[in-house]
Amino acid sequence: MEFWSHDACLLHDTGPGHPERPERLIAVCEALRDAFPDVPWREAPRATRGQLLRVHDASLLATVLDTHSPNRVHVDADTVLSPASAEAALRAAGAAVAATEAVLHGRTQRAFCAVRPPGHHATRDIAMGFCLFDSIAVAAAHACDEGGLERVAIVDFDVHHGNGTQAIFEHDPRVLFLSSHQSPLYPDTGYPEERGDGNIHNAMLRPGAGGDAFRATWRDVLLPELDAFRPQLVLVSAGFDAHWRDPLAQLQLQAEDYAWVTDEIVAIAERHARGRIVSMLEGGYDLDALRESSVAHVAALIAD
Numbered sequence: 001m002e003f004w005s006h007d008a009c010l011l012h013d014t015g016p017g018h019p020e021r022p023e024r025l026i027a028v029c030e031a032l033r034d035a036f037p038d039v040p041w042r043e044a045p046r047a048t049r050g051q052l053l054r055v056h057d058a059s060l061l062a063t064v065l066d067t068h069s070p071n072r073v074h075v076d077a078d079t080v081l082s083p084a085s086a087e088a089a090l091r092a093a094g095a096a097v098a099a100t101e102a103v104l105h106g107r108t109q110r111a112f113c114a115v116r117p118p119g120h121h122a123t124r125d126i127a128m129g130f131c132l133f134d135s136i137a138v139a140a141a142h143a144c145d146e147g148g149l150e151r152v153a154i155v156d157f158d159v160h161h162g163n164g165t166q167a168i169f170e171h172d173p174r175v176l177f178l179s180s181h182q183s184p185l186y187p188d189t190g191y192p193e194e195r196g197d198g199n200i201h202n203a204m205l206r207p208g209a210g211g212d213a214f215r216a217t218w219r220d221v222l223l224p225e226l227d228a229f230r231p232q233l234v235l236v237s238a239g240f241d242a243h244w245r246d247p248l249a250q251l252q253l254q255a256e257d258y259a260w261v262t263d264e265i266v267a268i269a270e271r272h273a274r275g276r277i278v279s280m281l282e283g284g285y286d287l288d289a290l291r292e293s294s295v296a297h298v299a300a301l302i303a304d
Contacts, residue, residue: 006044006091011084031291044095054141057125089132096139120162153231158239159249161190170196210252240284240293255296262300
């Protein structure tokens with residue numbers, strides 16, 4: 001197991017009162033260091049332009065990397081560029097690529113990337129939903145194009161639908177995208193009839209749904225699709241904002257539910273992918289919930 005992060009991710013300044021704040025990452029890193037003192041931490045490199053251009057248009061790279069202002073600039077109502085944001089976004093995507101490389105080359109079987117900004121809402125050409133680059137998409141494309149993999153699965157249990165990841169891969173059969181998410185809720189995508197080329201599987205959870213509904217959805221709907229796909233690598237968009245404490249949604253999960261779904265993902269990865277998993281921090285906006293849930297998730301990744 002390896003952890004990947006970079007101090008630059010703390011300098012992405014979203015402004016006073018913004019839920020996607022540096023304290024989130026501090027909470028996760030402190031909790032993981034305390035719980036798993038023997039797991040090594042790696043410093044994330046910057047993603048290269050070539051790695052980013054596999055999934056993003058040059059226009060988005062220009063927006064994120066070439067917006068030079070001494071002040072914060074709003075890309076939309078919720079998505080902010082500060083003077084340090086480009087570096088944070090490059091390191092977050094770079095962590096995803098470097099962790100994927102480490103797993104594919106056999107240096108470690110599993111990795112968790114403790115980074116921000118999150119990524120799964122960023123589309124090919126639009127930064128949105130707190131996200132600048134879609135880091136997990138960058139990792140998946142790298143695994144296919146550089147690693148030569150034919151079947152890469154992305155598992156997304158963030159409370160918000162990963163619309164950007166879905167849009168990037170909906171016509172790429174090398175990548176399977178599986179998502180459970182609250183509906184109705186931002187970004188109002190992820191309906192079951194959104195199937196892409198048959199490689200997209202969405203399951204909606206109603207506000208107030210708890211662990212029983214979440215587990216049933218994964219056990220009966222999504223995990224069978226993951227197993228049938230026989231992934232050679234599993235990537236996880238690990239958002240912890242379906243936790244009952246989270247202020248931005250209304251699901252009622254507990255840390256044990258994240259441990260359960262991670263156990264199930266690990267079992268499938270062991271069957272088909274030599275156990276290879278790279279997990280990326282996505283959402284989660286209550287600090288206590290982030291601490292508990294990230295530790296439960298990583299403990300399940302390490303357990304075997």
